[in-house]
Amino acid sequence: MNASKNGGTTHNIGMNGVALENNSLNWNVQQGYGTDGVGYTGNMNGDYKGTYGEVTAGYSYDKNSERLNYGLQGGVIAHADGITLSQPLGETNALIKAPGAHGVNIRNQPGARTDYRGYTVVSNISVYRKNDLTLDPQNMPEDVELEINTDTVTPTRGAVVRADYLSKVGRRVLMTLTDNNRFVPFGAVVTLADDNKSSFIVGDRGQVFLSGMREQGAIFVTWGRQSSQQCRADFSLPKQSTYAGITEVSASCHQER
Incomplete structure (x- = not known):
């Protein structure tokens, strides 16, 4: 009053x-x-x-x-990968790059989420200081997995810095592997036939968790140097996930000749 x-x-x-x-x-x-x-x-x-x-x-x-x-009002940034629309730009900004991770919120940035390609902009970040930029995994697409969800940038005044997030786009699979009707040994290494940069470790009872999987393809399994300790398994995934975005399948390994 x-x-x-x-x-x-x-x-x-x-x-x-x-x-x-x-x-x-x-x-x-x-x-x-x-x-x-x-x-x-x-x-x-x-x-x-x-x-x-x-x-x-x-x-x-x-x-x-x-x-x-x-x-x-809004902003636009032209960069090597194209053009990204955003909220109004500040003096110093960060370009988020997370290919395939569309519609993901940026923590502590109201309304900011990645666009259909996995890009967005965080404006008015602190200059000459470390800024932790975190993608919220709670609304991550089921077919995308990030190796890290936080990147740290330290910009100069007036700069546009890029925060890169390595992503794997594809199905998440829990696969049970057998060789001659026996579970593949614990600790065996699994690599994708079309991506030998990523490797996965077999756990108990021949189970291995795989990410970034295509609908069908092949994997290589190794637990020693001898040919009898190496095998290949072909797979074809069902259309629907089993639960929580994870598909459970079984595959039989066979030695390549």
């Missing part, structure tokens, strides 16, 4: 808060009443921050008029 010198008073009450996933919407509402002919007044405002920009809207009124305002 406010009081003026001529004895008039003004009463105000208001509320504000955040809403939606990743706190992407800020809102506030205020209602007032004044004596001495002021009457009722009020206003409401909203600010939505999304992947490709920021939208603001507001409405206010008093006894003499009503006002409506709205606005749209």
